[in-house]
Amino acid sequence: MDAQSRGRADEIDPADQWVLNPRTGSYELQLGDSAAQAQQRPRVAAPRRTASAPAAPTAPSPGVPKPRRGDGPPGRRGGRSRKGGGGGGRRKKALLITSGTLALLLVGGATAAYLYYDHLNGNLSVTDVAGAGTGGFKKDQPINILVIGTDKRSGAGNEGYGDKDSVGHADTTILFHVSKDRTNATALSIPRDLITNIPACPTKQPDGSTKTIPPVKNTRFNTSLGQEGRDAGCTMRTVKELTGIEVDHFMMADFNAVKTLSTAVGGVPVCLDKAVNDEEGSHLKLGPGEHRLEGEQALAFVRTRHGFGNNSDLDRIRIQQQFLGSMMREMKSKETLTSPKKFLSLAEAATKSLGVDSGIGSISKLTDLAGELKNIDTKNVTFTTLPVKDNPAEPEGKKATVVVEKSLADPLLQMIRGDVSLTEVEKKEQAAKEAADADAKAKQDALLQGNRAPAADVRVSVYNGGGPSGAASTTLNWLQNTKGMSKSSNQGNAPAKVGATQLEYAPNQADQARALADALGLPATALKMGTADAAAKAPLKLTLGPDFDKPGAPLGAPVPQQLPEDVQQAQADKAICAK
Numbered sequence: 001m002d003a004q005s006r007g008r009a010d011e012i013d014p015a016d017q018w019v020l021n022p023r024t025g026s027y028e029l030q031l032g033d034s035a036a037q038a039q040q041r042p043r044v045a046a047p048r049r050t051a052s053a054p055a056a057p058t059a060p061s062p063g064v065p066k067p068r069r070g071d072g073p074p075g076r077r078g079g080r081s082r083k084g085g086g087g088g089g090r091r092k093k094a095l096l097i098t099s100g101t102l103a104l105l106l107v108g109g110a111t112a113a114y115l116y117y118d119h120l121n122g123n124l125s126v127t128d129v130a131g132a133g134t135g136g137f138k139k140d141q142p143i144n145i146l147v148i149g150t151d152k153r154s155g156a157g158n159e160g161y162g163d164k165d166s167v168g169h170a171d172t173t174i175l176f177h178v179s180k181d182r183t184n185a186t187a188l189s190i191p192r193d194l195i196t197n198i199p200a201c202p203t204k205q206p207d208g209s210t211k212t213i214p215p216v217k218n219t220r221f222n223t224s225l226g227q228e229g230r231d232a233g234c235t236m237r238t239v240k241e242l243t244g245i246e247v248d249h250f251m252m253a254d255f256n257a258v259k260t261l262s263t264a265v266g267g268v269p270v271c272l273d274k275a276v277n278d279e280e281g282s283h284l285k286l287g288p289g290e291h292r293l294e295g296e297q298a299l300a301f302v303r304t305r306h307g308f309g310n311n312s313d314l315d316r317i318r319i320q321q322q323f324l325g326s327m328m329r330e331m332k333s334k335e336t337l338t339s340p341k342k343f344l345s346l347a348e349a350a351t352k353s354l355g356v357d358s359g360i361g362s363i364s365k366l367t368d369l370a371g372e373l374k375n376i377d378t379k380n381v382t383f384t385t386l387p388v389k390d391n392p393a394e395p396e397g398k399k400a401t402v403v404v405e406k407s408l409a410d411p412l413l414q415m416i417r418g419d420v421s422l423t424e425v426e427k428k429e430q431a432a433k434e435a436a437d438a439d440a441k442a443k444q445d446a447l448l449q450g451n452r453a454p455a456a457d458v459r460v461s462v463y464n465g466g467g468p469s470g471a472a473s474t475t476l477n478w479l480q481n482t483k484g485m486s487k488s489s490n491q492g493n494a495p496a497k498v499g500a501t502q503l504e505y506a507p508n509q510a511d512q513a514r515a516l517a518d519a520l521g522l523p524a525t526a527l528k529m530g531t532a533d534a535a536a537k538a539p540l541k542l543t544l545g546p547d548f549d550k551p552g553a554p555l556g557a558p559v560p561q562q563l564p565e566d567v568q569q570a571q572a573d574k575a576i577c578a579k
Contacts, residue, residue, distance in 0.1 A: 002062055
């Protein structure tokens, strides 16, 4: 029973937008702007809270379509007036009716928007990670999100994949680093069979208490989740210890996430260089050429270990990167963003199939995060893999695990910590950047030219912004007792992490800054001069970064600007054929 005379909007009763669904026996609110759009747009049922929600999203809630005239609550079926009449009285009455209808529309539309918003919130599965991570991203700092794919066989239809009672592992893990200026991102894959250390992990229990799971040395990375009761917070802590990068948030997907999200975008395009017939594992069977995969086929594609390359987990990582890059392109495509059906389906699938931490555990928080990411072009997203080599502790012919290849991993991790983009830059842009860097270096070198203040006159507040634990306290004692800078103070942890040690000062504090730079051996690039003079007794601000080892020791090597040639990488905007 739908509203009649759709073309005569001012004669439609607000209640007519609520439609009885004969399959469910309940009323559903039909959202839309026009009759044409109404034919395309899915009908959204007034939501009901359930005792347990599935899981949470990577995508923001979609904008709820503007209500048509006539949106309103169910409960009455007022029809058109059949009475005649004419003249000014009829027009006055029509005006009154229209005004009343508009008031109802405003209330009804707001209610519909709230109901859908509340419905998406109810879909979310949120985990309290007991203090793991930073507690939340900041708008003027880089963002690090840990995307975890678990092999837990949860969800309808996944029992047939074997090991149905498994608590799951961190089967696929990607650290997604978003640059401070929000122009680029790096997606770092971490192999599941990597041998590493898992630190002690506090986990929240169902009764509200906290249980600390003991640390484990020299074990597979994938056991950082699920095993012995570990949650995603344990994986976050393991990644920090492994990479030196602190994670802001996590998002976790199971098998159903791949199936539902790939279907919601209308399929994910992939290209195969040769035919694949994986009868042993995923049962993927595809011919060479291009395919659009969704549902079970999409899941088989990202799970297969016997169809590409050397049938290793590292080859599977490359296939997953190819798939994710293609999915990103589909999500940002005009066809997805302008299709109400696809957009609403994507929001529904995302909120039901992905889990998140409490720091982004609501639609409003996810919308804020999406606002930080929305302008990153896929051409500025680079996939790479933490460099590894065969585990030398295992005998030849039985290599099943890997260890970090430090000579390649160290510069890669330095670049991510230093917020350096891995994206290829056009020659013209690169030349302009090099010229700007040279100009900045000349200005920085000039800062070190001039007088030095006596040590006793140097006032400085010391912060730890990513240096070793206790570095601020150690540096304070060294400055006061070794260098005679008694007016130093320890301010503890900095409000935000920094990529490298920096000394901030005002123009009228330059003499003090030079003296402190000499004492600590700071390079010119560590000095950051402000534009306005400071008050007479205001201190300098010294923030110790990850390049800081101990006071008096030279800072770490400069952050590299280019990756070693042997580090695997792929651009998200480039479609390649899997081999």
